[in-house]
Amino acid sequence: MTNQELFDIVVTHARKQNARALDGGSCRYRTRDGLKCFAGALIADEFYDAKLEGRAVYNIDVERALVRSGVTDAQISLVGDLQSVHDHYTPEHWGARFANISHRWKVRYRENNPA
Numbered sequence: 001m002t003n004q005e006l007f008d009i010v011v012t013h014a015r016k017q018n019a020r021a022l023d024g025g026s027c028r029y030r031t032r033d034g035l036k037c038f039a040g041a042l043i044a045d046e047f048y049d050a051k052l053e054g055r056a057v058y059n060i061d062v063e064r065a066l067v068r069s070g071v072t073d074a075q076i077s078l079v080g081d082l083q084s085v086h087d088h089y090t091p092e093h094w095g096a097r098f099a100n101i102s103h104r105w106k107v108r109y110r111e112n113n114p115a
Helices: 003-017 060-068 073-088 090-105
Strands: none
Touching: 003 060, 003 073, 003 090, 073 090
């Protein structure tokens, strides 16, 4: 997967879900009610394990799940940047954050159009 494809998957997921994946106030890769954080949206069902919860994107087990799901080692930093948006900003601020990331990573972001 290219950086553009990864970015588009996350932006599309964010727009569709329009909510942070929180459980008890903590960010989660997947919540009991089906929400996914931005990194969680990139982890294929067959590679997700509840043991990943509470671990950062840069944890070896999380990285392994992401790579098995098609994310390259070189893209883990991009995933980390996107995950930071999920963890630290509410949906109304995501657009500006995505625009910043798109500039930094040289990918296309269309604020008012589907990814």
